[in-house]
Amino acid sequence: MAITTISSREFNQDAGGAKKAADKGPVIITDRGKPAHVLLSFEDYRKLLDTGPSLLEVLKQKEEGDFEFQPPRMGDDVSRAVDLG
Numbered sequence: 001m002a003i004t005t006i007s008s009r010e011f012n013q014d015a016g017g018a019k020k021a022a023d024k025g026p027v028i029i030t031d032r033g034k035p036a037h038v039l040l041s042f043e044d045y046r047k048l049l050d051t052g053p054s055l056l057e058v059l060k061q062k063e064e065g066d067f068e069f070q071p072p073r074m075g076d077d078v079s080r081a082v083d084l085g
Helices: 008-013 015-022 042-049 055-061
Strands: 004-007 027-031 034-039
Touching: 004 008, 004 015, 008 015, 008 027, 008 034, 015 027, 015 034
Parallel strands: 004 027
Antiparallel strands: 027 034
């Protein structure tokens, strides 16, 4: 999955190119150099919505014994700023 970064100006000038890039992976659109929006294909968007059952839902279904639970993995490209102050 390729991640593409474009400026909002580039997006405004070539929305079609941004849509083509979104077919290959997320397109990060920046405002003044800072990430502001993400353009996804509808298929990728649907994948984000389909998270499967939560741990609580799985535990409610089983009375005892082992159960299958596969937590979703976060990609290496996910990052966020943390304010420790």
